[in-house]
Amino acid sequence: MCEECDKPQDGQEQLYRLRHSLAHIMAEAVLELRPNAKLAFGPPVEFGFYYDFDFGGEPLGEADLPEIEKRMELILRKNAPFERSEMPLAEALAWFEERGETYKAEYARELVETGKAGGGSLSFYTSGGFTDMCEGPHLERTGQVPRGCFKLDRISGSYWRGDEKRPMLTRIYALAFASKDELKDYIARRKLAMERDHRKLGDELDLFIQDADVGVGFPLWMPHGTVLRDELEKWAKEEEFLAGFQRVTTPSVARGALYLRSGHLPYYKDSMFPPMLVDENDEYYLRPMNCPHHHKVYAARPRSYRELPLRLAEYGNDFRYEKHGSLSGLLRVRAMTMNDAHIYCTPEQVEGEFHSVIQMYQKYYAHLRLGNFRVRLSLHDPDSDKFVADHNAWEQSETAVRQVLHNLGVAYEEERGEAAFYGPKVDIQIKNLMGREETVSTCQLDFVMAERFDLTYADRDGQRKRPYILHRAPLSTHERMISFLIEFYGGAFPTWMAPVQVRIVPVSADFAPYAAELQERLCGDFFRVETDDSEESFNKKIRNAVTRKIPNVWVVGAKEMEDRTVTWRRYCVKEQVTVAFDRAFDALKDMRAARAMDNFADTALPLG
Numbered sequence: 001m002c003e004e005c006d007k008p009q010d011g012q013e014q015l016y017r018l019r020h021s022l023a024h025i026m027a028e029a030v031l032e033l034r035p036n037a038k039l040a041f042g043p044p045v046e047f048g049f050y051y052d053f054d055f056g057g058e059p060l061g062e063a064d065l066p067e068i069e070k071r072m073e074l075i076l077r078k079n080a081p082f083e084r085s086e087m088p089l090a091e092a093l094a095w096f097e098e099r100g101e102t103y104k105a106e107y108a109r110e111l112v113e114t115g116k117a118g119g120g121s122l123s124f125y126t127s128g129g130f131t132d133m134c135e136g137p138h139l140e141r142t143g144q145v146p147r148g149c150f151k152l153d154r155i156s157g158s159y160w161r162g163d164e165k166r167p168m169l170t171r172i173y174a175l176a177f178a179s180k181d182e183l184k185d186y187i188a189r190r191k192l193a194m195e196r197d198h199r200k201l202g203d204e205l206d207l208f209i210q211d212a213d214v215g216v217g218f219p220l221w222m223p224h225g226t227v228l229r230d231e232l233e234k235w236a237k238e239e240e241f242l243a244g245f246q247r248v249t250t251p252s253v254a255r256g257a258l259y260l261r262s263g264h265l266p267y268y269k270d271s272m273f274p275p276m277l278v279d280e281n282d283e284y285y286l287r288p289m290n291c292p293h294h295h296k297v298y299a300a301r302p303r304s305y306r307e308l309p310l311r312l313a314e315y316g317n318d319f320r321y322e323k324h325g326s327l328s329g330l331l332r333v334r335a336m337t338m339n340d341a342h343i344y345c346t347p348e349q350v351e352g353e354f355h356s357v358i359q360m361y362q363k364y365y366a367h368l369r370l371g372n373f374r375v376r377l378s379l380h381d382p383d384s385d386k387f388v389a390d391h392n393a394w395e396q397s398e399t400a401v402r403q404v405l406h407n408l409g410v411a412y413e414e415e416r417g418e419a420a421f422y423g424p425k426v427d428i429q430i431k432n433l434m435g436r437e438e439t440v441s442t443c444q445l446d447f448v449m450a451e452r453f454d455l456t457y458a459d460r461d462g463q464r465k466r467p468y469i470l471h472r473a474p475l476s477t478h479e480r481m482i483s484f485l486i487e488f489y490g491g492a493f494p495t496w497m498a499p500v501q502v503r504i505v506p507v508s509a510d511f512a513p514y515a516a517e518l519q520e521r522l523c524g525d526f527f528r529v530e531t532d533d534s535e536e537s538f539n540k541k542i543r544n545a546v547t548r549k550i551p552n553v554w555v556v557g558a559k560e561m562e563d564r565t566v567t568w569r570r571y572c573v574k575e576q577v578t579v580a581f582d583r584a585f586d587a588l589k590d591m592r593a594a595r596a597m598d599n600f601a602d603t604a605l606p607l608g
């Protein structure tokens with residue numbers, strides 16, 4: 001019985017039954033080993049199921065899991081049916097008392113008192129020699145569990161009803177899937193995800209750290225991580241320049257008055273840091289978004305239709321109050337730098353601007369090979385007070401965005417209640433290595449802020465009119481985007497982004513002068529290059545370069561020095577080539593200029 005279990009999603013009903021059934025079977029096996037254990041909750045969960053036990057003075061450990069698994073197999077072979085029965089509360093309580101099941105008794109009482117148990121009687125399921133209070137559903141018989149489809153995973157502590165004042169329970173987690181192959185696939189993906197976890201690689205590759213004195217959620221970018229940020233920024237600045245954006249620079253702090261006007265106070269207050277009191281009674285806030293500052297830049301001059309669309313861009317620093325428990329590596333942080341811009345345009349220009357912005361998203365995502373994304377149109381929820389109340393404006397702008405997506409032929413799904421408080425947004429959803437979906441970036445159409453900030457432009461007819469505003473951040477925040485890139489690339493970045501682009505490995509100290517000459521040429525052209533002049537063996541030097549995931553290793557020995565060549569080894573590519581240094585140098589420049597994705601083996605060296 002499980003108050004916490006996730007209800008089955010469409011098409012997941014059979015899996016849900018399987019996991020539910022296995023939870024019973026595991027409990028039965030555990031009780032064979034520990035007849036005095038008390039049962040708590042045992043629900044199906046995302047990748048399997050768990051069961052919580054109170055073992056009193058005789059706990060189980062992970063070393064016992066194989067024995068439990070073995071007993072489960074034996075139980076499955078008996079192919080007992082799952083049979084439902086009902087008991088009135090009094091009878092159920094007596095039954096639990098006889099067995100010392102205090103947790104079950106407590107929950108049974110609660111179910112009846114809160115009216116959750118239909119008609120005051122409780123539902124039980126029996127399979128073989130085991131009976132558990134449970135709503136089901138289950139498989140028909142234990143023998144229907146596919147062979148090898150589950151694995152007991154790990155043990156952790158938990159509290160009854162999550163209450164730290166109650167006794168500590170032992171939770172046994174198990175993985176369970178529809179087939180043995182799916183289980184194997186999940187375990188392999190989880191292994192890969194663990195190896196590629198951006199927190200782990202971020203540390204190993206010296207990309208970023210977190211420090212307790214600075215605070216969790218405030219990452220410190222190391223020199224290598226800063227290169228990744230700089231390269232993304234450089235790219236964004238070029239693309240935005242070509243697309244007619246102008247850069248502005250604004251501070252990360254503002255007076256409360258600004259956020260009262262924007263509506264961040266009150267609509268967004270929970271996500272902001274508390275105010276700082278400055279100059280007696282003047283409240284200042286760390287900014288959660290860049291928009292209000294940009295609106296002030298727009299408002300600073302009288303604007304004419306001739307200036308529109310006005311596109312203001314800034315890689316802005318923002319601060320959001322995220323709950324401590326939700327902070328995770330770079331994915332959820334309290335300080336971030338956003339690839340932000342605001343486009344102020346006439347109503348007639350909205351569609352065209354939106355179109356260009358979505359195309360820019362597509363260009364970035366295709367180039368970075370983040371093809372595995374889904375577009376979500378996030379709409380407001382008229383029943384929630386989290387959104388500005390203006391029925392007509394919502395209708396109008398939601399229809400407009402829907403129309404743009406439709407005209408562009410972009411496949412999308414709609415979701416209520418996910419809009420920004422000031423307008424609908426298009427979210428780019430990416431699946432991480434474990435298949436879990438995250439919003440990587442958004443694009444919003446805003447009909448509210450021009451009014452709130454009294455933004456206008458003089459139209460052709462001399463009338464003052466309100467501009468529409470597009471908020472867009474295709475490369476997301478550095479924190480979020482780089483966390484994805486680290487995991488998708490397994491820390492192996494393409495040459496143009498890589499913190500160290502070339503490592504020169506002289507076969508012995510005799511070739512140090514040649515290595516130094518090459519390094520000087522590369523540095524002179526702004527390549528990030530280093531020479532391994534350590535005392536390590538040659539093989540060790542190559543292994544070290546692989547561990548650091550350096551995209552290009554240039555080996556130089558007697559032959560190379562004599563012929564003025566390099567022997568070029570690429571990360572994770574077996575074949576190596578020996579080429580004239582000048583050609584190699586030109587190829588490197590071409591790769592950088594094209595931002596070639598040579599971290600994928602299908603991208604050949606441009607050696608002509």
Ligand SMILES: [Zn+2]
Pocket residue numbers: 001020021024125134135136137138
């Ligand atoms: Zn059940």
Ligand SMILES: [Zn+2]
Pocket residue numbers: 289290291342471472
């Ligand atoms: Zn904005």
